[in-house]
Amino acid sequence: MKKSLLIFYVLLAYALMEMFWWGLVIVRLKPDRMSMLMGEGAVFLFLLCVGGYFIHKSIKKEDKMHEQQQNFLLSVTHELKSPLAAIKLSLQTIIKRDLDKQKQNELLGNSLKDIERLDDMVENMLLATRIENRSYSYPKEEFDLSELVLRITDRLQIHSCGCEQIIKTHIERGIPVFADKFALSSVVTNLVENAVKYSGPCAEVYVELTRKDGHTVLKVADKGPGIPDNEKMLIFDKFYRVGNENVRKTKGTGLGLFIVKEVVQSHDADIIVKDNAPQGAIFEVTFS
Known part of the structure; x- marks a missing residue:
């Protein structure tokens, strides 16, 4: 995204320099058309600046969205790994050690909570996708x-x-x-x-x-x-x-x-x- 912004600024600067250069050339050739060139140049400069502002804003917004998506992927990876690691450790402990029934039930209960946490996260991602795609119909009941x-x-x-x-x-x-x-x-x-x-x-x-x-x-x-x-x-x-x-x-x-x-x-x-x-x-x- 930084590269895109750099290219955009270079092109904008080039367009401005070309506008001023051709304006000077035309004024030198036809000095009597200076007032008309000033008016048209001002309109063109205004439109160029407005367009440049919105393009800049769009690129920055895209850059921010890209960064948020990257952070989202990192967060999801961490959120998935933590409960999975806890479930794996609990099951390995039950298998490798001779635990009493109470301790086994405690570890299994913790594993079930981690599974529910994973289920909630997956449901969240699926629901968010369907909501954004406008494919979720919200079936209602009392x-x-x-x-x-x-x-x-x-x-x-x-x-x-x-x-x-x-x-x-x-x-x-x-x-x-x-x-x-x-x-x-x-x-x-x-x-x-x-x-x-x-x-x-x-x-x-x-x-x-x-x-x-x-x-x-x-x-x-x-x-x-x-x-x-x-x-x-x-x-x-x-x-x-x-x-x-x-x-x-x-x-x-x-x-x-x-x-x-x-x-x-x-x-x-x-x-x-x-x-x-x-x-x-x-x-x-x-x-x-």
Whole structure:
């Protein structure tokens, strides 16, 4: 991309020099046409600058997209290798060592969680591709959203901090919705996983599902570093991730919030991002 920009600048400079050169030649041959040349030259220069600006902007955008895709591939590779390595280690431990039943069940349980994590990531990539290609139809049905949120939060619950639960919930029972169950499962999963991922070790994540003024409201709050105001809308772009790619420590592919935004919009719902006090972010989805 840098080579393309260099070629573009060289061609632009060449075009400008040619314009001024031929303008001087014509003025020398026909001085009486100088005013006409000045007017036409100004229009041509304006159009050339406008065209150059948009071409430059397009090349930079393509360069940024290429960089994001490269980071996406690196992130996916890392995201795939980590759970696969953990599953392999657990199975090798079970095979090579004479473990008691409890320890075997613990290792198998951890392996199942890693498999679910891989499954979620693959489903995310497939869903994002189908959404972008406009080939996903969002088949809708009536179901209990409360049960869905409870099931997902229970599956994503982390018990590595003693007996204390990481995900705190306040979920009103029996809230029905007419929606795409699979797509909304992806929305809830992505929001909760992001909250857990960006919060500190053993930091509390809060998930709330309520009915307010005739609307169903899903709220996911974390105590992570928060999101700067100038990035609150950018985070829903495909492959976009908060912070500098070179120093970022959190895992992710940059697809989760893109899927969340697309699914929410397809259900005529709204999503807003707010600051959490004293730190962190709150994602609030409102269904009509």
